Amino acid sequence: MTDIQDTVQLAQGLEASAKFVAEHVQMYKTFHQSPELSSEEHRTAEAIEARLDELGIEHFRSGKTGVVGLLSNGEGPVVGFRADTDGLPIAEETGLDYASTATGILPDGKEAPTMHGCGHDTHITAALAAAAYLSDRREAWQGTVVFLFQPGEETAYGAKAMVDDGLWDKAPRPDVVLAQHVMPMQAGKFSLRAGNMASLADSWRITVRGRQAHGSQPEVSLDPIVAAASMVMRLQTIVSRELSPNTPAVVTVGTFHAGLKENIIPETAEFSLNVRTPDEEVRTKVLGSIERIVAAEAQASGIGAPGIVEINRFPRLFNDAEHTDRVSKALKAGFGEDAVIAAPLGMGSEDAGWLGDAIGVPVVFWAFGGFAEADFADGASPAGNHSPQFAPDAELSVINGTGAAVAVLLEYLGR
Numbered sequence: 001m002t003d004i005q006d007t008v009q010l011a012q013g014l015e016a017s018a019k020f021v022a023e024h025v026q027m028y029k030t031f032h033q034s035p036e037l038s039s040e041e042h043r044t045a046e047a048i049e050a051r052l053d054e055l056g057i058e059h060f061r062s063g064k065t066g067v068v069g070l071l072s073n074g075e076g077p078v079v080g081f082r083a084d085t086d087g088l089p090i091a092e093e094t095g096l097d098y099a100s101t102a103t104g105i106l107p108d109g110k111e112a113p114t115m116h117g118c119g120h121d122t123h124i125t126a127a128l129a130a131a132a133y134l135s136d137r138r139e140a141w142q143g144t145v146v147f148l149f150q151p152g153e154e155t156a157y158g159a160k161a162m163v164d165d166g167l168w169d170k171a172p173r174p175d176v177v178l179a180q181h182v183m184p185m186q187a188g189k190f191s192l193r194a195g196n197m198a199s200l201a202d203s204w205r206i207t208v209r210g211r212q213a214h215g216s217q218p219e220v221s222l223d224p225i226v227a228a229a230s231m232v233m234r235l236q237t238i239v240s241r242e243l244s245p246n247t248p249a250v251v252t253v254g255t256f257h258a259g260l261k262e263n264i265i266p267e268t269a270e271f272s273l274n275v276r277t278p279d280e281e282v283r284t285k286v287l288g289s290i291e292r293i294v295a296a297e298a299q300a301s302g303i304g305a306p307g308i309v310e311i312n313r314f315p316r317l318f319n320d321a322e323h324t325d326r327v328s329k330a331l332k333a334g335f336g337e338d339a340v341i342a343a344p345l346g347m348g349s350e351d352a353g354w355l356g357d358a359i360g361v362p363v364v365f366w367a368f369g370g371f372a373e374a375d376f377a378d379g380a381s382p383a384g385n386h387s388p389q390f391a392p393d394a395e396l397s398v399i400n401g402t403g404a405a406v407a408v409l410l411e412y413l414g415r
Contacts, residue, residue: 035087076143
């Protein structure tokens with residue numbers, strides 16, 4: 001039994017058997033080997049439903065591939081606990097014997113390698129393990145857990161889809177919504193903060209239309225590549241020249257596509273960008289600046305107004321101060337006073353906030369470590385989320401994710 005297992009066992013006053021851990025580590029590996037892309041988590045949803053059936057937990061679908069499990073044990077508080085379920089279009093390079101070789105179909109119809117490169121397989125397993133743990137120990141708690149197995153986190157689709165599908169008309173209204181995420185931190189460590197836990201995020205696709213011509217006759221063209229390139233360069237000045245140095249924000253142009261041949265000035269150029277901002281005020285300012293710059297550069301180039309299409313939009317992820325303090329105390333009680341680290345404002349984004357904000361319920365989101373101490377020896381750092389080498393320790397991540405889930409849920413529901 002590992003030190004982490006000992007910690008969880010002592011903290012909860014409950015048995016943590018090697019068989020239980022082994023069963024869920026194998027479950028994690030199975031999920032890891034069979035990732036599915038956002039909004040296509042059909043087999044994943046079926047596997048979750050099958051496990052909930054084994055546990056005797058009532059469940060229903062929400063948001064097509066979302067699964068909601070209702071674990072009730074008498075009168076008491078109602079707590080929502082979210083685990084996201086989608087994978088990423090990444091070719092895995094971990095070398096693990098349970099590495100994914102799966103593929104999926106992108107929205108544009110192209111086939112892509114698929115990997116659980118953000119640890120959602122860990123989140124699914126920890127939530128199912130916590131459900132099993134609580135199902136077997138009903139004498140230790142009372143109330144209701146609404147387990148939210150949410151699809152489409154990576155595209156900001158899933159949480160809103162579940163809400164729009166009548167989630168909170170079918171499930172009891174929770175007193176708080178909880179969520180957690182594995183990160184490249186040492187096992188037994190957790191990070192969270194009150195207030196904004198992650199950044200707002202917006203992704204846009206911008207199409208610049210000019211006039212096609214032979215490369216030898218630029219005078220009869222309206223070159224969309226030059227116009228789009230000017231836009232890309234000018235966009236870099238928003239953060240450096242329009243925002244205070246104390247305001248965190250990111251404007252990233254991630255794709256740029258134009259033309260088919262070097263001696264043809266094409267009719268169109270297209271680029272996509274991703275914007276990260278800390279709050280609604282800064283979001284409004286930055287997005288307005290993007291629209292202004294794109295329109296002005298188009299006018300300067302003598303071309304028409306570019307087309308702007310929103311790809312996705314991530315909501316705020318705001319940790320309620322009172323409940324953040326409560327979660328922090330529960331994690332410290334379970335894993336030690338030095339286990340909880342104050343998190344900086346992350347520039348990553350999350351859609352878990354929708355689940356609580358939609359009904360005016362407080363939300364708390366925290367990060368947990370899933371890596372061995374040796375992974376950080378001599379200043380080393382393991383590959384982070386969304387890397388093809390992202391490989392949390394199977395046992396440690398499952399134990400820590402489950403232990404954290406149980407510790408916090410019992411804080412709210414324990415007798």
